[in-house]
Amino acid sequence: MRFSGLAGIAGIGFVIILITANLLLTAAGFPTPSEAASVDEITTVFAAGSGALRLASALLPTAWLLATIFVAGVYVCLRRDERARTDPWALVGLAGVLMQSVVFISVEATRLGLMSAAQHDTAGVAGLWGLYTALFGFNQVLLATALVGLSMFGIRGGTIARWHAGTGLLAATLLFSTATTSPYGVNGVNPLALLGLVGWLLWLVWIVAYSIVLIRDTPTPTVPTGHADPAAVGGRS
Template identity: 80%
Template sequence: MSFSRLAGIAGMGFVVILIVANLLLTTAGFPTPSEIASPDEITTVIATGAGSLRLASALLPMAWLLATIFAVGVCVCLRRDERTRTDPWSLVGLAGVLMQSVVFTSVEATRLALTSAAQHDSGVAGLWGLYTALFGFNQVFLATALLGLSMFGIRTGAIARWHAGTGLLAATLLFATATTSPYGVGSVNPLALLGLAGWLLWLIWIVAYSIILIRRPPEPAVTPGRPDTAAASTST
């Protein structure tokens, strides 16, 4: 299997895992960013849905691995010419994907710490504030990934204008929500619904990119020690 196809499948898998994890959280009653939740409510949700919360967190290490494979596949497999230098925008996008994985690791670690705090009835309010802040600020790295890989795709002709437009719109919504995330600590971010819209567009954007990677024909193999077709035709 070519790396391009593998990266496309990884992108699809990443989206599936995110959807399943969020369904588990919703089923457990975990508050969304657009809902106000008191420490008592958080404690109750964790006490009744601890199993679903842990399962959702257990799925995410695979999601981060798949996201990395997907992002590297976009940067490497969709370059216009293997002999040209790396497009700076692809590095911006790759950095965004890696940083969102790092920051969201902290988000999940904080959510698991909330489970322990709720069981011992201590520190729930502080940990919930930290969780909310990390979750909000993480959206800037999603925006960075969308911006970088959308610009890379349109510059190389790898994606259509609507695809790039979807990515840039999602980046704008997520960046705006991340900017106002301090107002969501202890309350509700006034742009929380815009962040949700940006997140949904981000999933659509990944699926579209994954389809491009899967459909990309594999690079022709060159036998070591033998000139390829282009070189042979030049020499004759």
Template identity: 60%
Template sequence: MRFARLAGFSGIGFVLLLLGGNLVLLSAGFPNPSDAVGFDEIATVHAGESNALRLTSALLPTAWLLATIFAAGVFAALWRHDRARSEGWAVVGLAGILMQCVAFAGVGATRLAVAATATHDPGAVAGLGTVAGLWGLHNALFGFNQIFLAAALLGLSVSGRRAGLVERWHAGVGLAGAALLFLAATASPYGADGVNPLALFGLVGWLLWLLWIVAYSVRLLRETDEFVPSATTPGAT
């Protein structure tokens, strides 16, 4: 299997794992970032549904591996084009995807730490205080992680469009998602102890990010062994 096809399947697999993991957490009663919940409720759900959290957390390493393969496939396809190499937008996009894997590792780790604290002594005042601190850290990491998604969308959309690898609508989806995620990340300090005032922007941006990955993955699955941009596409030679 050519690496471009492997990267395409990896991107689709990454999206499916994200959607499946989030559906498991939501069906188990875990709050999403746009929910206003008390720390006692957070402790209760993390203590009572720790098995669901462990299951979704166990899928994260696979998701990060798939995301890395996808990013490498997109980068390799773009790097064959002279303009992509000279402008560096592809590097920005690759760095964004790799950094979001690192940042979301922190998000997953704090969720497990909340569950461990809540399971140990969910009713104690000291335990709730620790849960509150960990949940604030979780929200801050989750919010700031969106800037790395924005960087990935921006870099790989601009580079892909100029190299002729993506269509205008696809690049538009990426840039719109990048703008929404950037705004949500900027507002994240105001939601560290509660709900991000621009949480809806982040949700829409995240959905656009998933759509963008699927579209890019399909494009990779159609890649030829030797990508040559059309003479009618931007950046063609």
């Protein structure tokens, strides 16, 4: 299988895992960082829902691996075009995805720390929840960075459609706005939390659309060195 096709499948797999993990947590009653919840409510949920949290967290290493394969596929696929090889937007998008994966590891580690605190040392729950919401909020700027970089890279290289790039840039705007107001969500509710949710959903749509582009990718045949293309030299009668 071509790497671009593998990367496309990885992108779709990444989205499926994210949706599955979030459904597991939602079904178990875990509050999102944008929800107003008291320390007692947070403590109760994290103490009782350890099974769902452990399962959701166990899925995420695979998700991060798939995300890396996906973005590498986008980077390699688009850089085959001579014009795209020096496009700096590719590096912006690549950096955004890789940094997002690193920061979200911290988000998930903090969530597991919340579980431990809720079961053994409830005094630390409030502080860990504040750290979790702050990390989660600021992480959205890295999603926005990836969306801007890879959307600009794709549209400038003619690889993705205008609606696809527009979806990515709209999602980036919403996520960046939510990240900017994330300090107001610590010990409270981010006033732009709904915009962040819409941006996150658009981000998933954007990934699936990019994955389909990768799966459908057909490399342009190259002429071996030392052999001229007959059509290029008038070889056709």
